[in-house]
Amino acid sequence: MSVLGALPLFPPTNWWNADISQAPVDRGSASFINFIGATRTMHPDFGGDVSPGSVGIYGFPYIVVDSAVPAVAVQFQYSTESDGVNHTTGQSYPFYPIPVEAISQPHWIEGGDPGNVDLRGSSDRHMLIVDGDHRYLYELYNVFFDGIQWRGGSGAFFDLNANGHRPDTWTSADAAGLAILPGLVRYDEVFGSGEILHAFRVTVRATNGYVYPASHRAGNTAGALPMGARLRLKATRDLSAFRPEVQKIFRAMQRYGLIVADNGSDMYVSGTYESTVG
Known part of the structure; x- marks a missing residue:
């Protein structure tokens, strides 16, 4: 599970990277x-x-693979809105480069338990995979290896070289239909030498429809924010009392904001899992 380092996620013109x-x-x-x-x-x-x-x-682990990792098929609950599926026949085909270690080893999947532990009823169980050779991103929701094959709620593919948008009304591995990894607070960025140049993923307890760049709704609660809404920390907020690395996170919130991507706890800002963090 390598770190991304300076790998940019999507072009500068992408909505995650918009000032x-x-x-x-x-x-x-x-x-x-x-x-x-x-x-x-x-x-x-x-x-x-x-x-x-x-x-x-805590947080989202992510996996960096090379093009030598073989693709496998995943059987989806929401197959009509997932990638790696023949939408004429409804059949899944080998598409996702999931390392075999993710089946039995911990910390490859959100929550920490290995893929052969079935927690689909109580946990989101996201798996995020980057093909570093081609700059491709594969994201899966609610995964489980049943002893024969991988299963999941939904799955999505994103070409990090382009600004591709999910078809309207389609979900992804996230309720809003967005990619997850580009919106995470990442350890290498927070403690790196440069500024953080993208928005962050945030959840709220309920949502009402969706707006661009989201493509999918997960509720119609009156008065709630829509999926895809962007929040912003006020430019006048004094950050001087915070540690330098925390100030960097807040500066990104002032410049790029936060994008509502899922229903969950109010104002939970998503980030990566890092084994060296206590």
Whole structure:
């Protein structure tokens, strides 16, 4: 499980990388903030092991592979909106380069448990895979290896060289139909020498429809933000009391914002799992 290093995720013109620091405030901003809760604080939904040496982890692990890893078929619950499926016959075909280690070893899948542990009813179980040779991103939701084959809720493919958008009304491995990895707080960026140049993935407890760049809804709660909505930290917020690495995260929120990508806990900001974080 290598780190991405300086690998840029999508072109500079991608919505994840758009500078929205000068964008006008939405006329419904105050109502949206009140729905979430004006005093609601942000929560960093990432980190290391739940306890030293534990199977349980915080944040999203991601896997970097090369083109030599063989592709495998995944059987999907939502096959009509998933990639790696012949949508005429409904049959899955070898498409996802999942390392065999993910079947039995911990920390390859969100939550930490290996793929042969069935937690589909209680956990999102995302798996994120980057083909570093071709700059391809594969993302899976609710995965489980049943002893014969991989199963999942949904799966999506993204070419990191282009700004491809999911078909309208399609999900991805995320409820909004967006890629997950480009919106994560990443350890290598936070502690690297440069600024963070992209928005972050954030969840809220309920949503109402969807707006671009999202392609999929997961609710119609009146007064809630839509999937794809972008939040922004005020430019006037004083950051001087925070550690330098935290200031860097907040500066990215001021310049690029946060994109609502899933229903979950209010203002949980998503990031990667890093084994060296205590």
